[in-house]
Amino acid sequence: MLALLAGCSAPAPTPAEKAAFAAKAMPGDARLAGLYTQSCKTCHADPATGAPLVGDAEAWAPRLAQGPDVLLASVISGKNAMPAGGQCFACTPDDFKALTKFMSEAHQ
Numbered sequence: 404m405l406a407l408l409a410g411c412s413a414p415a416p417t418p419a420e421k422a423a424f425a426a427k428a429m430p431g432d433a434r435l436a437g438l439y440t441q442s443c444k445t446c447h448a449d450p451a452t453g454a455p456l457v458g459d460a461e462a463w464a465p466r467l468a469q470g471p472d473v474l475l476a477s478v479i480s481g482k483n484a485m486p487a488g489g490q491c492f493a494c495t496p497d498d499f500k501a502l503t504k505f506m507s508e509a510h511q
C-alpha cells in the first residue's frame with residue numbers, strides 16, 4: 404500500500420482525478436497564484452479547452468520534450484487555441500516560465 408502511495412509506482416490517474424487535481428492546484432507564491440487564477444487556470448484546469456491540465460504529467464511530457472525555449476515561445480506567441488501570452492497582460496517572460504513550470508510539475 405505504501406508503495407502505491409509513493410507516487411511513481413501508482414497507477415495513472417483517471418481523467419476525473421486529473422480534472423479534480425487541476426481544479427484545486429495553486430502556485431505557492433501569492434503573486435504567481437494571482438496571475439495564474441486570472442489567466443492560465445481558465446483553460447489549464449478545464450479539460451474541455453484541450454489545454455494540457457495542471458499536473459497532468461502525461462499531457463506535459465511531449466511538450467516539455469520540446470525544450471524550455473520552444474515552450475516559452477509558444478506561450479508568448481500563442482499556439483492553436485492557446486492565445487498569445489495566455490491572456491496574461493501583466494506577465495513577464497519569467498512569469499510565463501514559472502507558471503509553465505508550476506503547471507507541468509505540479510503533482511497529483
Ligand code: HEC
Nearest residue numbers: 442443446453454466477482483484485489490491502503
Ligand atoms: C484561452 C485558453 C488558454 C489560456 C488562458 C492559457 N492557455 Fe496555455 N494552452 C491552451 C491550449 C488549448 C493549449 C494547447 C495548444 C496546442 O498544443 O494545440 C495550451 C498550451 C500551453 C503550453 C504548451 C505549449 C506547447 O508548445 O506545447 C504552455 C507552456 C502553456 N499553454 C502555458 C500557458 C500559461 C503560462 C498560461 C497563463 C499565463 C496559459 N497557458 C493560458 C489554452 C490556454
